[in-house]
Amino acid sequence: MKKEQFEFIRKYFDIELSDENFEKLALFYDEFQKYSSVTNLMSKGDLSLLFEKHIFDSFGILKCKRFDFSADLKVLDIGTGGGLPAIPLAICFPNLKIYALDSVSRKINFISEFKEKAGLKNLEAIWARAENLKPLEVDLIISRAVGTMKYIVKNSKKHLNKGGKFIFYKGTMEVIEKEIKELNLFDKKMAKITPKFYLYELPTEEKHQRHIVEF
16 A cells, blocks of 8 residues: 555545554555455455555545544444455544454454454454344444345344444445335334435546445
């Protein structure tokens, strides 16, 4: 990961980041590439755009300005894969307690190894399915590149504190609207909540819009 890429994150999302943050993000980038070449954490096509489509995208949640990410929040990352967005967020916001959950052991093994290497005491890797765990009582449940909103809510709602929020990383509004209709038919309580949408663009050659959906 290049320093100019790090600076782009800082400026685009208007956040204060340190040299230590850069060093750990760069370490994550390198270790992810090495590990994935052996264990296939991610497809080769996506791996070539690890920064543009994945690390940068992990910070999309910062578009939700009403959340204070310097506060002591508990966050559950459902289907974290190789730690995206869990690891970039854990690196840059050490006050957050982040549970990185995935049912694929090789991905959790990578997260556990990287946690020790980078000294991320605020990160906990969990090899399990959300529906099989006892309630974790978190403030935010985040989901990126895994499952529909209905699927995530159905299997993880029990982990959310009263007043907690779901944060979904999504693509086009067409897909989002379809998923919201499906979710509202499934969960009448969720249907009463008006979602908030936050738009941003990935730094790819072709225009690639993304949305954060907050419930």
